[in-house]
Amino acid sequence: MILHKHNSETYANMVSLFQTEQRVAAVQPTGTGKSYLIMQLIEDNADKHFAVCSPSTYIFEQMKLLADENCISFENTDFLTYTKLAQTDAFSKYNYIVLDEFHRCGADEWGQGVQRLLDGNPNAKVFGTSATPIRYLDSGRNMADELFNGVYAVNMSLAEAIRRKILPLPVYVTSWYSFRGDIEQLEMKAEQSGNPRLKNALLGKIRKAKSMIAELDVGIEKIFEKHIRNRAGKFIVFCPSVEQLQRMVNECDLWFTKVNHDIHKYTVYAQNSASDKQFEDFRNDKSESALKLLFCIDMLNEGVHFDDVDGVIMLRATQSANVFYQQLGRTLACSDSKKKPLIFDIVNNYETGDTAQQYAGFMEIAHGEGEYDDEIEFELYDYVRDIREILNELNDTFANSWDFNFELIKEYAEKYNAFPDVNTSYEGVLIGRWATYQRTLNNQDKLSKERVKKLNSIGFPWDVNEAVWQAFYEELKSIIRSLGHFPKKSEFGDDKKNLYGWLTAQKFKHRIGELEEEKAEKLIALGCKMTKGKKESWDENFEKLSEFVEQHGRFPDNSDANSDPENKVIYVWANSQRTAKNRGQLSDERIAKLDSIGFQWDKHEAEWANAFEMLKSYFSERESLPGSNEVVDGYKLGKWYQRQVDLYLAGNMQAYRAERFQEAGIPLENLRQRRKNEVFMKYYDSYMEYLQKFGKHPISSERYNDLDLVKWRCTQMQKKKQGKLTDELAALLMYICKDI
Template sequence: MKLELFEHNQKAYEAAISMMAETGKAAIIHPTGTGKSLIAFKLAMEHPQASVYWLAPSSYIYHTQLENLQKLMKPDSSDKQIQSPDNITFISYSKLMHNEELIEKIQPDYIILDEFHRCGAAEWGKSVRKLLDAHKTAKILGLSATNIRYLDNQRDMAEEIFDGCIASEMTLGEAMAKGVLSTPKYVMAMYSYGEELKKLKQRIQTMESRSSARKNMELLEQLRRALEKADGPDKIFEKHMRMEGKIHGKYIVFCSSREHMDEMTEHMHEWFDNVDTSPHRYVAYYSNPETSKAFAEFKADKSEHLKLLYCIDMLNEGVHVDDVDGVILLRPTVSPIIYMQQIGRCLSAGTNKTPIIFDLVDNFESLYSIDCLTEEIDQAFSLMPCTQVEREKFKDRFRIYDEVKECRQLFGQLQSNLSSTWDNYYLAACAYYRDHGNLKVPKDYVTDDGLTLGSWIQTQRKVYSGKIAGGLTADKIEKLNLIGMIWNVRKNSFDTAYEELEKYHEQHENLDIKSRYVTESGYPLGKWINNIRVSAKKKGKEAVLNKEQLKKLEALGMIWDKNSEIWDVYISAAKKYYEETGDLHIPVRYVTEDGVALGNWLSSIKNGKSGRKMRAETLTDEQKAQLKKLGINMENTNNMVWNSKYKLAKEYYTEHGNLNIPVAYCVDGVKLGRWISNIRSKRKNPNSSGMMLDESRIAMLDSIGMDWK
């Protein structure tokens, strides 16, 4: 049975195959829940003779991925024995570290690095590097929801391991905006705030101005009353679980440590008795020997009870559980990647269900974590041509219930009062405008004086749009307008992109932009132009852009069909080579003086390895005619080699009446005896790597007297 991938994964698979053919390595960065492990399984299944070594942080992760594969391939099967594809060998990073002697013993054709950002860990990373150095001819495929190690000096593991060769990249917000992942209901609240109020009080007491301190103490008291008036966890869980009809649902409860988990489980009846007085509780963490059993029981539980799986870090990555109705984030401040991974546990590709995300925190800073997600969604829409109606439909699906909205507004006001003054930031903004000619400040930009100007600019936009409270007067708005403030980033997206396109064209004299290209100012120009192409192909140019915008792009030499453009470059190089040499017997590694990898291109066409839709079976009639005119044989190279050797074997049989060929026998430079010997070995060991030996080839050999012993 053939493994069929979702469209987004199929595109990623084709891009990875193409990139590995060219560079030997490719990384795929897709969010949790999109089914990226299936891409690696397809790679193994499409190359059954290849030896695939699959590395991951734990056997839990791989085992769950196998379960997902089995459900997809055999949805009606009740077989509990989960079989890994024959050509895959699984090794955990830890096992590799403790058994480095394995490195010299194995002969991988492909190496899968699952959750490859974990290869940045000191000891694991050393072992992985030894593995890659020892097997430089093996192709490497990396899978992860992120390439950045946020708590490790922002290390980019895609650069360190894959030299920036990223075949496909998608953020969680982008996956939601494009409909790849299900859209959740998001509930924000606090379960503890005493310590936070205490910290704010201490900060206010250090203020030099007594009048300012008095005003802020009044604000703090308003905040305290608002928090006391807000619903507690018990009412929040009851209201939203009943509203969605999920009082007997499955929920993963994320805790930060064993101590924190013990504290949270003590609140279970206090918080959930209004939903179910007898909830089923499960506990999972790495050092617990009962974890495997608890995890399996949680997945199998179909009872009419609320089901809660309390866990620490082990479900942050890799392990995906089907039919989860929601996640409950009981967390302190965490890195953006962990936040996104935890959210992703309840989101799945190919489903229309609406899971619930309960984001319950014990500090005010974490109440703004959702901004990471909404910013990704906003960026995705700004780069993805779509109508206002489509955006509004998404907003209707992505419902955010802010149970502490008033509290957040009061806290934001307090933070603003306790931080540097507006005027100080405005002076910094003026200086940036003088230096750069605009206010397109990267969101993480910090001035030499330590002012977080990028974050401040974003805050002004949010206050202006009414998303958060703040004192943005008409005078302040006018001041910002004078230095080029962009209030609506979405509306400005085409103009911004076009400015960057003009700069690129001026520098490179073309618009042949790679999909991952990011400008010096941080604008993802490659992704923008790729999205424009895809949308124009699906909906038509006029449905995506207005006449003025189309005219501007055409004037710059917009490449609408990159595949066609690439074809013209390569076929021209092939014609030139043919005219100069009289044939196209080109070595695979041949590159023209202009840098065109002509040998690899021809090999890819013949062997069906190109991810650029230039495979023989996808060529147009006109393209096939062009190749035929140049005398290019479109037969698969591997088949050509096999057929030529079979012809020699048949001639030997005609002359000698048998195929008892000495191993050292050669004819016309072909080691025919060795080839026959290898075929016998392949028949005895069908799972070994090497040539393909199917029933049709066996029958052909039988017809000329093959002795299989």
């Protein structure tokens, strides 16, 4: 298989690292060919057994097509979705485990399934791929550090991929298909105005705006006509909801009448049972006469690429740069083709939140000096700039004064306990845009101190991130008012997972000294337990970890983290110490303190040791072993023990672990054998009791303790002759039968 230059370099790094490391990660942007690395690894190790894991069966189908094209055999390869892993307890034995989109392994259920797979294959080499390894809503966990100990074959950003011309810069067309509705809303508001002078001024500008829009002639259908040169092209249409998707499928024909009347439409979303077939039909549609449109929501946001897709159409407005680039990434792919993908942004994502900042980075790349001599050409067609200016002018006139807008945004904040984002319209006025303009003026020192003071008086956030923080804070306050106390984790509910993730992140940031004191004080005032100061935080967390170990005889694991927010903080903190040590950022003093309590620097070894200590306590207290489905303190101890038995019986358990079981007197036997042994010992104990009581062997007509001891003895003797008894049981049998 022929790899592109950048992937050849990455693959060589990976092979070299696998000489000394067991786990290696490749972090590179969507479209740069991560699947090719996986295929090359499988091809070069055709005699090895592979487990390839990913979030989606669509990704597997794409891999299989790639393998067919390059004559790569999957004879020794198993494909497992993370959902399937979460539902599986026993796994085959693998030489290599591939974790595609490994950032998804941070999810609780999926993570447990992956951990079981890794535990069941302790000697397997693990290769992971991802474009975004950091889980920002989960305490900022870096899954490359957690799963791969920070060992990278490559760590490439999107900007670097574009600068090196691995990925193309797309042709970006931005429009705003709802602007006519916005003007009509303003016109209705103007008609209702009680101020005749303001009403006349507004209606005059609205008439002028409509005239200018007519002259601009920027209907969506004409934009598509101008830029879609291939009338038989393929496009992916991202929609915000099922309702919107279904509406667009029915209404979109008018948009493309000037491109093609013959349109093949496909829909893919979770609730659609025909999604798999629709996906394949779209992929295989090679019609040279029809325009092909695939309408979807989130199912294609990750890991799926099409060589022949001409572009994407964004109908989903988002402030998330991650979502924006996942959508954009469906058309980005490294190839020798000079074709530039088309991005139709008709919901004004270009100017929204983090996306605008990220895309500004593209512009910088486009106009800066890269490592190549020729310039990178950047094409941006903004058809709504003039219309935005008209709407801004209308809004300014409608508001008529700074104080009017201030009162409007104050009213909005009181009503919704949050501040508007950039595209928010309230009472017919784009107050979100006005708020953004105030931030711009303030950054340029052009906003008077009096106005800054007034905005501060209502808690106005001076940056977008501050607005998000304030929105979560107000949501938390609302829950506290409703409950009458600070909520426990169980009281957040499934619809408040993002809020709980945000709160956990604030606690963690405060513990490492990265949360502003003012914000910490606001949370403390609500009843949130916070610690102070970075050094004090480290010492406090160390003490909490020590207390946990003293109380439980082990270190916290994932089940502890899931059962209690405070335990989660300790668990995440402990993981962060491992990361800090791997990066050389942990002092010798702190390393020594952690060593003093037996801290396990290898996370996976720590989790094994925790489970073993739990099993020891169970065995000591109950003189029995857990059933396969038994859960202890929220941990699936029975399944863990059974995995250890499977490893031992298959000869895959490390020697020192087997020794620990032997030292603790805990047998390593499967459930069926254990039950056989228990039955054997029940009869054996009764037989010994009979011998001691009567001084002779039982006869066939007798029963003792309601057991037929003679029949049992004869059966066991027969099994011994057939070699069906273990050496231990055979020795016990011969002891009671020595004088027969």
